[in-house]
Amino acid sequence: MKTKSSTTLNHAFQVALTIMLLAISGFAAATEPTAPAAVTTSANKQIVEHDQIIPAGYEQHSLSDDGIPLAREDVIPVKTAISSGTSSPADESQLKISSRATDSKMRGYLARTSLQQLLTVYREANQMIDTRHVNPPSYEVRTQNAVQVVTMALNNQEFLRANNVNPQPQAIQSVQQQLQQLVLAQPARDMNQAIGLMQTTAEVVSRGTGIRREAVALEFMNGTLDSLDKYSAFMPEAAGSVPGAMLDLVQTAGLEENIVGVGVELKGHAQGVEIVGVVDNSPAAELGLQAGDVIVAIGQQNMGGKTLNDVADNLAGQSGSSVTVDILRNGQKFRGTMVRRKVYVSSVSGTKMIDQATGTGYIRLKQFSDSSATDLEKALFTLHNQGMKNLVLDLRGNPGGLLDVCVTISDMFLPSGTIVSTRGRNASDNTQETATLPKTWAVPLVVLVDDNSASASEIFAAAVQENQRGIVVGRTSYGKGTVQTHFPMTSTQAILKLTTAKFYSPKGREMAGAGVTPDVPVAVETSTYRGTDNDADVQTAMQLISRGAPSQLLAGNLNRGSLNVGQNGNLNVNILPSPTVNFPANYPQANQVPAGLKEY
Numbered sequence: 001m002k003t004k005s006s007t008t009l010n011h012a013f014q015v016a017l018t019i020m021l022l023a024i025s026g027f028a029a030a031t032e033p034t035a036p037a038a039v040t041t042s043a044n045k046q047i048v049e050h051d052q053i054i055p056a057g058y059e060q061h062s063l064s065d066d067g068i069p070l071a072r073e074d075v076i077p078v079k080t081a082i083s084s085g086t087s088s089p090a091d092e093s094q095l096k097i098s099s100r101a102t103d104s105k106m107r108g109y110l111a112r113t114s115l116q117q118l119l120t121v122y123r124e125a126n127q128m129i130d131t132r133h134v135n136p137p138s139y140e141v142r143t144q145n146a147v148q149v150v151t152m153a154l155n156n157q158e159f160l161r162a163n164n165v166n167p168q169p170q171a172i173q174s175v176q177q178q179l180q181q182l183v184l185a186q187p188a189r190d191m192n193q194a195i196g197l198m199q200t201t202a203e204v205v206s207r208g209t210g211i212r213r214e215a216v217a218l219e220f221m222n223g224t225l226d227s228l229d230k231y232s233a234f235m236p237e238a239a240g241s242v243p244g245a246m247l248d249l250v251q252t253a254g255l256e257e258n259i260v261g262v263g264v265e266l267k268g269h270a271q272g273v274e275i276v277g278v279v280d281n282s283p284a285a286e287l288g289l290q291a292g293d294v295i296v297a298i299g300q301q302n303m304g305g306k307t308l309n310d311v312a313d314n315l316a317g318q319s320g321s322s323v324t325v326d327i328l329r330n331g332q333k334f335r336g337t338m339v340r341r342k343v344y345v346s347s348v349s350g351t352k353m354i355d356q357a358t359g360t361g362y363i364r365l366k367q368f369s370d371s372s373a374t375d376l377e378k379a380l381f382t383l384h385n386q387g388m389k390n391l392v393l394d395l396r397g398n399p400g401g402l403l404d405v406c407v408t409i410s411d412m413f414l415p416s417g418t419i420v421s422t423r424g425r426n427a428s429d430n431t432q433e434t435a436t437l438p439k440t441w442a443v444p445l446v447v448l449v450d451d452n453s454a455s456a457s458e459i460f461a462a463a464v465q466e467n468q469r470g471i472v473v474g475r476t477s478y479g480k481g482t483v484q485t486h487f488p489m490t491s492t493q494a495i496l497k498l499t500t501a502k503f504y505s506p507k508g509r510e511m512a513g514a515g516v517t518p519d520v521p522v523a524v525e526t527s528t529y530r531g532t533d534n535d536a537d538v539q540t541a542m543q544l545i546s547r548g549a550p551s552q553l554l555a556g557n558l559n560r561g562s563l564n565v566g567q568n569g570n571l572n573v574n575i576l577p578s579p580t581v582n583f584p585a586n587y588p589q590a591n592q593v594p595a596g597l598k599e600y
Helices: 089-102 104-112 115-132 139-153 157-162 169-185 191-209 213-226 283-287 308-315 372-385 403-413 456-466 536-546 549-555
Strands: 006-008 016-019 027-029 233-236 258-261 264-269 272-278 294-298 322-329 332-339 341-344 348-355 360-365 390-394 400-402 418-424 431-434 445-449 470-474 482-488 494-504
Touching (some): 089 139, 089 213, 104 213, 139 191, 169 191, 348 372, 390 536, 445 456, 536 549
Parallel strands (some): 360 390
Antiparallel strands (some): 233 494, 348 360, 418 431
């Protein structure tokens, strides 16, 4: 049985959240009786260019290791903030501290834990780091970073506010000086010394500032995990769950398909939160919410200045409960009431024929989740019935997902060859996935990527590119090349997520930090126009298709290295006189349904 893995993008830390919420009602003007009451019902599900969207308020789970593979993925904790790319390490650390301080699960865990339990949890976490992390740092490095994070937390207003303290600046400076002296005088060389330093740090900070020892110890542990890499994390579960219990499902942040909410994707805004996408057939879509709307109040409570976590908590609720929102649109304010319910969020969208003359279909794949392969197959059949002879598969903004699903989808297009390999410290972390001919679609393929395409997206793009199966267009992908494993903890109700492996392209190229370089780069960033006439990436793909490049690549007659856009803006395509790639004799034709598949 393949290990179920997820590989999801996170720029250093995530700044945007997806809040899947639901509503059924009509809009009414909130402050202007004469303002238009009707709001259009078009749903724009585009993700903004630089903001990673992650569903808020959903637990990440894994299976136990009682003969069933643990979940493997690379999502850092839900409700974290993304760096701008130019932020200093200190700024990024402060963003993570703020995110943890306002995270409802982290706050709930802190409220019900004790210092003694945290010391036990810290011991278990370090044991797992020592045995499973792909490259564990020394205890001295771990604890130095832990003390540094605690020191920084004392200057973090979200952290102080969450702990209901307001110490004098002189008191904070005194404690920070004591911590600096402590880490120099008592460097931790082993686990016991690290635990001792954690306890002493908690005592020093509590005595000098009034912050609970448990809050300090928890941040010390989080700081230890921060020292490993930007993806490893401690993830508390909801109260009442059983530590280490075997779960029926593997669920990761951003991969939920059946959720309860109102069905909107959000990012931060000075006046509240901005909607960047609306889920099809959701209450939000029925209400008429649109991308670009700014939610300024929830339940008539002003959202200005609140964090995304706070807004998430205000929007979340049980199925059947209602929530009222005030929005700003084009300078006008409206109010609407929504009823939360379960909604299916497909990872496949935008399916359509974009050029009948060349028989070109377009599909956007937003992530690699449980139902992605099934939904993608349905979309392919839809386009096949409309005469599809070429396909543009859009992975821009796709942060990744389940590795097994990525392998399955890659196998849908590759007749043979290596898809991806992973390598870690343990034998169980070393895998290689290969393609097989049955059920392979032979349609000529162009894959769109950008700098927000990560992990599973990069695995797919590299597999297509290095196996000569399709042409990659766009911008160099993110370069996320590590795999994380979820370990249910035995000492508490939590998951410990550790980086346990790196993944490599079919040719053995390490992808961490490198990503996938497109065959045809497009400098213009137009991902907000996905699949439209104004989309430079799609238009470049259309040029390639009109020149026969994808089909010639399938026939082995294309020199991939010659693909480029000249200074005059013209696309250069070099067709070779003889094939260089030999596909199996029974490889299906581009307009054929793969053998073994039944139509939906």
